Amino acid sequence: MKKIMIAMLVIASCSAVAQEGHRHGPRHSEDPLTPEQVATLQTKRMTLALDLTQAQQEEVQKFHLENARLRKEKKEARKEERNKESAKVLSADERFSRESERLDHMIASKEKMK
Template sequence: MKNLIIALLLGTSIMAYGQKEGKPRQQMQDFTPEQRAVLKTKKMTLHLDLSQNQQDQLLALNKKWAKEREAKKAELKSLNREEMTSDQKFKQMNEMLDTQIAHQKEMKKLLNEKQYDVWKKSMGKKSQKLKERKEHYAKRQRLHQK
């Protein structure tokens, strides 16, 4: 009987922990593009030890990029990826990479060499995490389709 009670308590506590609300990514979706830009700038200031001048410049860039990202997101929602031709997909991917290259060039102008190296390494880690998350999602989708 004691084992049953312990098992029930353990099971309910695990379920309650697993259903916590407010994952960081979901919280960020509630913010406006400008609010996201401010938070991103502050995080980067802490991470890269930016000067006040760099902070101001980065905030302006982040606001611009956040607005562009919001517009692109709205545009992509209206598209049906499955109905896109390979040329349309290529064009979309090419535009995305051109944007990333432009952002990287702007960051290189803004940051000193040491800060740029730290930023570049952190971007590599973020892209690796994103890749892992996509692989995990695709794996889950395949399991549910079977």
């Protein structure tokens, strides 16, 4: 009986340790990429996928740079807001307005890419 209990404890502890997970990759690095670097990488990925011409690459680079800067500004604003009011819960109207703004931006971005 003791051996079975010990084996169960060993298995439980091993599975608990295996669940921890590590933070790897650019999203969790201490030194995040600049908006210019993000835009360049996105443009290169798109060039590889779609065989863009040089003129198209320049236009897409501008588009990605604008979006990367906007995302960084929004991220910093959310971080400041979170630090200022740590326990604030958004009302339904605030959530709706944020989601609506985000979707409007996505629609405009899609039209601009066309």
